[in-house]
Amino acid sequence: MFGGLQKSFTRFLRSWRTEAGPSQKKRTHNLFEAAAVYVSACAEDDQDQMDEAVTWVSPEALSFGVNELACRAVIALARERDESPRTVARELLGLPVA
Numbered sequence: 743m744f745g746g747l748q749k750s751f752t753r754f755l756r757s758w759r760t761e762a763g764p765s766q767k768k769r770t771h772n773l774f775e776a777a778a779v780y781v782s783a784c785a786e787d788d789q790d791q792m793d794e795a796v797t798w799v800s801p802e803a804l805s806f807g808v809n810e811l812a813c814r815a816v817i818a819l820a821r822e823r824d825e826s827p828r829t830v831a832r833e834l835l836g837l838p839v840a
Contacts, residue, residue, distance in 0.1 A: 777807025
């Protein structure tokens with residue numbers, strides 16, 4: 743069952759990738775790579791790099807990648823701090839503890 747789910751998810755992810763045409767020598771980027779470049783460019787206030795990363799994948803794929811990166815970052819910080827992901831997320835956003 744999980745093998746089929748993994749294959750479906752892999753196909754889904756591949757369908758979101760942008761492919762370069764035969765005449766183009768551009769390297770293709772996956773949605774996670776685009777998200778990592780976009781988020782790091784935002785953190786460094788690098789508008790040119792953000793603009794480039796946006797062209798690598800569809801807006802929906804980039805949104806999915808940024809969401810996945812955020813989830814992983816919050817989980818990693820929560821483990822490092824020995825706190826709940828909710829507490830860490832609220833603290834990062836400057837929200838009061840619930």
